[in-house]
Amino acid sequence: MNVDTLIKNARFVLTCDEQRTVLEQAGIAINDGRIVAIGNVDGFTATRMIDATDCIVLPGLINLHTHLPMTLLRGIAENVDLQGFLERVWAEEARIMGPKGTYLGARLGALEALLSGTTTALDMYFHPEAAHRGAVEVGLRHAIGPVFFDFPGPDGLEWSERIELTHSWPSLVEAIGGPHVPLYLMPHSPLIVNPEHLQQINELAREIDARINTHTSENDKENADTIAAHGDRPTALLRDSGLLDERTTLAHCVRLNDDDRVAIADAGASIAHNPGSNLKLASGAMDLVGYREQGITVGLGTDGCSSSNDLDMFAVLRLAANLARLVHHDPAAIGAEDIVRAATIDGASGLGMADRIGSIEVGKEADVIIVDASVPHLTPLRDPFTALVYAAGRSDVRDVFVAGEQVIADRLPTKVDQREVMEAARAHVEGRHGEDKS
């Protein structure tokens, strides 16, 4: 059989399937966007042959919480907590983050994400159609949706205009195209979306069959402010508005109490753990292992570049593994394989896409990355999961496939010009092309 793409001679294929299958000296056949064979692929011919000698092949990483357009704001707010961070960011957003800045930032962020092995991102930002256009252009699998504030945000939209955008969102996503993602609605947080508005979002989400993404309990002050403003904790407000169920991904969840944890576990909602951002903003250390033991699905994320300050999921793998050891005073708190699963199949579950992506299995869409292990810092190579979590880095990602399309080839993007993407972003930030009123 002739297929579109054959990946051959991989030292390890980490399937991340339910049986935790690891193949050695194996290949993958990809056709029409999907995986059609794994293991011995000698019987196939292919239009494109990829030699993966000395490489580790695994599912593309899933960044379960980010703000890609904010890549333009990298390094804007240093040495401040969440609230100080938001103040600084909002001022700069007013200056450069219109639809054009959003598009350029999403393009730059999507490029950085793909180069570092991330094939899917659950994104959140204003002007979601501009962000989606930018990310899809570079080749990322990009889930986003209308974001909700009680007050006009940097996008200047009134509440009624947010509702209007929601009604047109399915056709906008359809028109932009790109790899399949679910529809999303994104109330920013139960702090700045009041309970009545949360209920309205719940109704809208059911109308258009959308999933939900929101920030929850990132730090103690957010919890206290939410109680002061709306009389209850963020998780309880979400539950009472009907928004807490298996459709929902909660970003951060650093400061949950026992009731919050039980509510989230009972509801089947998932959590996006962002240890880099949480530590940098001194929000605290989320209890990854404890949440997992309660049966909560926890994926990993970077948060936006204005807080974390990059989109490096390999750095997140390592930090999540190390932070869990500190929180539990236990060097066996979580194994490297479970950390890799958190960034692949568990992230896919968080997106409601575990039947489509997150593992290397016949019939699934081919979101696959090839990590070159023939470098000094991966020599000698013993367990491949340990190598990925504790020694590999984004620069070891050589090739990236999203839905079968090779979007990174030998560390360069295939769909955009890297220099042009960087230069357009810089020019916009520096105001060389005038204010962003587009």
Add this chain to the structure above:
Amino acid sequence: MNVDTLIKNARFVLTCDEQRTVLEQAGIAINDGRIVAIGNVDGFTATRMIDATDCIVLPGLINLHTHLPMTLLRGIAENVDLQGFLERVWAEEARIMGPKGTYLGARLGALEALLSGTTTALDMYFHPEAAHRGAVEVGLRHAIGPVFFDFPGPDGLEWSERIELTHSWPSLVEAIGGPHVPLYLMPHSPLIVNPEHLQQINELAREIDARINTHTSENDKENADTIAAHGDRPTALLRDSGLLDERTTLAHCVRLNDDDRVAIADAGASIAHNPGSNLKLASGAMDLVGYREQGITVGLGTDGCSSSNDLDMFAVLRLAANLARLVHHDPAAIGAEDIVRAATIDGASGLGMADRIGSIEVGKEADVIIVDASVPHLTPLRDPFTALVYAAGRSDVRDVFVAGEQVIADRLPTKVDQREVMEAARAHVEGRHGEDKS
């Protein structure tokens, strides 16, 4: 004036001098191993011209605690604490870590270190002459010395043989050559070197004018075991033997009490902070900011690849900054510039070499690295220190100079063949060349 090397057009030169001078659009002239001019270098001609457009130039990073030969043991001991780790490591050391394995591991580790921007390492291992030969061959500035155990270690040496090695150490270092480093003696820890032996090492060190490097208070069990074995805490035992003064660098110091901290501050000893290793082995979180506020010099280190599991000082920069925020619940706990200084000038102070390396100043030896910032994950570039700590990585290091010699050029070593270094290490680990009895 004609010089050996001119680095031109750097976007930023971070001198790390006492005045914290940062130059923009600047150059560096290097001659006969030393820095002869900084800033406008238009008046110079040079044998070798290096264009640093879009680059950040800074002093080479100083890894203040590592075990380079143990790079061969990368990934050998996962999900165990310090004591479990030592058990597994010692078994494998008996198999492969004779003089040949030590040499091959040091070569591989030195290569990894240089590729990731480390120009100096304070190393500790058996067969120090084999390790030194390997590291110097690759071009690293490499400080090491005889290591002491009460009992025969994997090297099989009796106490009297360790004393003999110490007497011949100055001439061995002289014969091997390489960039200047001080002499060192390395009692493994006050747990496994008894007080009488510590005193003997103190006398030896004064005889040959050697500095001291040892492990101290890495975790609670080490403290308890030391008290049980020798009647006092590690820091007190070092002080009472005369070993605690400005010659001394203490690795780890995760679990110091108030008395220990005061004793170390009063003595002027320095500390090597290894956050990656400490978290991975669940030893705990060292109080970087608190120690600094007490006036203790704290440098940064990776520890060996069998615990941490690589030699990536950029990962250490980021983790040290984030961990300090967690420990102090303060997003302004320590600034990015102070983290970079910890890995450069403060590391040099720890080695007693602040007059020679650790900053870019006229008259100092030219240990300089060039970081290429023209990549998506460093775009846009605002503050260069923030970029280095929170977004840059080892793969951004393009060129590396040690004592004026270019040892890494465009991401490849100049003094060894990268493939040969990796292959020789792999072959040794896999026993393809027989047991290491050499």
